[in-house]
Amino acid sequence: MCSQLWFLTDRRIREEYPQVQILRALRQRCSEQDVRFRAVFMDQIAVTVIGGHLGLQLNQKALTTFPDVVVVRVSTPSVQSDSDITVLRHLEKLGCRLVNRPQSILNCINKFWTFQELAGHGVPMPDTFSYGGHEDFSKMIDEAEPLGYPVVVKSTRGHQGKAVFLARDKHHLSDICHLVRHDVPYLFQKYVKESHGKDIRVVVVGGQVIGSMLRCSTDGRMQSNCSLGGVGVMCPLTEQGKQLAIQVSNILGMDFCGIDLLIMDDGSFVVCEANANVGFLAFDQACNLDVGGIIADYTMSLLPNRQTGKMAVLPGLSSPREKKEPDGCASAQGVADSPYTINNGSTSSESEPELGEARDSSANTVGGPSPHASRAWIQH
Numbered sequence: 001m002c003s004q005l006w007f008l009t010d011r012r013i014r015e016e017y018p019q020v021q022i023l024r025a026l027r028q029r030c031s032e033q034d035v036r037f038r039a040v041f042m043d044q045i046a047v048t049v050i051g052g053h054l055g056l057q058l059n060q061k062a063l064t065t066f067p068d069v070v071v072v073r074v075s076t077p078s079v080q081s082d083s084d085i086t087v088l089r090h091l092e093k094l095g096c097r098l099v100n101r102p103q104s105i106l107n108c109i110n111k112f113w114t115f116q117e118l119a120g121h122g123v124p125m126p127d128t129f130s131y132g133g134h135e136d137f138s139k140m141i142d143e144a145e146p147l148g149y150p151v152v153v154k155s156t157r158g159h160q161g162k163a164v165f166l167a168r169d170k171h172h173l174s175d176i177c178h179l180v181r182h183d184v185p186y187l188f189q190k191y192v193k194e195s196h197g198k199d200i201r202v203v204v205v206g207g208q209v210i211g212s213m214l215r216c217s218t219d220g221r222m223q224s225n226c227s228l229g230g231v232g233v234m235c236p237l238t239e240q241g242k243q244l245a246i247q248v249s250n251i252l253g254m255d256f257c258g259i260d261l262l263i264m265d266d267g268s269f270v271v272c273e274a275n276a277n278v279g280f281l282a283f284d285q286a287c288n289l290d291v292g293g294i295i296a297d298y299t300m301s302l303l304p305n306r307q308t309g310k311m312a313v314l315p316g317l318s319s320p321r322e323k324k325e326p327d328g329c330a331s332a333q334g335v336a337d338s339p340y341t342i343n344n345g346s347t348s349s350e351s352e353p354e355l356g357e358a359r360d361s362s363a364n365t366v367g368g369p370s371p372h373a374s375r376a377w378i379q380h
Ligand SMILES: Nc1ncnc2c1ncn2[C@@H]1O[C@H](COP(=O)(O)OP(=O)(O)O)[C@@H](O)[C@H]1O
Pocket: 126, 152, 154, 158, 159, 160, 161, 162, 163, 164, 189, 190, 191, 192, 193, 195, 196, 197, 198, 199, 222, 223, 224, 225, 260, 262, 272, 273
């Protein structure tokens, strides 16, 4: 019986995040290890309940076997709990091991939800206020007064530093109130002055810190995001920083994530946010790592019968349940009807451009050497 692994992603994020690196690394490992691999877009899936039983359709065809492990990349700013999360929950209920799990993704899609999860665990975080109704921004201007000024304001669904700003005073907030979009709530957060323009991005995979990068803005602004022109350099993290990042990852139940830490004057840290759909191109470059490869190695270790004594399974994280359906695996090399199926180690021509990959014959050789060091995650 051979294992089956899916890479499930969303057409909306193909340009913004390094999906292709993960796709390529997964495909290569599956090819080498006789694992059936399939890359699937969210909109190819239909979920069913027929005769009281859960079912799954892919491209209008009912499946009889389900993947053991599904690597999920969904756009956290736009993920919909009534559609995307429904599919993820369904896969989980069918016995698939999702990486990351839907509950963990939910813990990160809204910055205030992240803080709700972390609260009560002794995790240092800046004081933060938010509200229920979409229109209550102006009401919060008074209620958030205890946070003092300047105050940090963020869309709870923002990303890449685009919906974060530093409000000078109450008048500034009142002026902005009429300009900001009110379709999602905002949060008001204590300004960590000493971290202005800098923070630490920590990438955690399988409950272990695989690297950390100091990010600094280059134009004086508060946000240090690389997508806004911030510059990242590898920097060693103190033991407190590492333990904090691991604690946050564990509480949120993440398999892989990027944790942003704000830096205090005394060298300690407070948590800024956690990213389930972590981008890692700048990180790979700064830290000379291959995060896509590390995520792929970790994922492969979750396949049935591959868990070694060395693997540190996170609290609450487990391997896939025994599959209920018979596995009709006829060939170790894939499923004939998928345009994304591997075939003798090579890829069908449609798959990579669909996922936003520029065709570059020198760099894109499937199974070719990585430009960066790929470290097996279990070695750390
Ligand atoms: N409370 C704060 N005090 C100081 N700087 C902050 C604060 N919150 C965020 N920042 C800066 O703004 C950046 C973006 O904020 P973040 O919450 O990570 O939003 P995004 O999801 O858009 O990256 C952070 O990386 C950090 O540099």
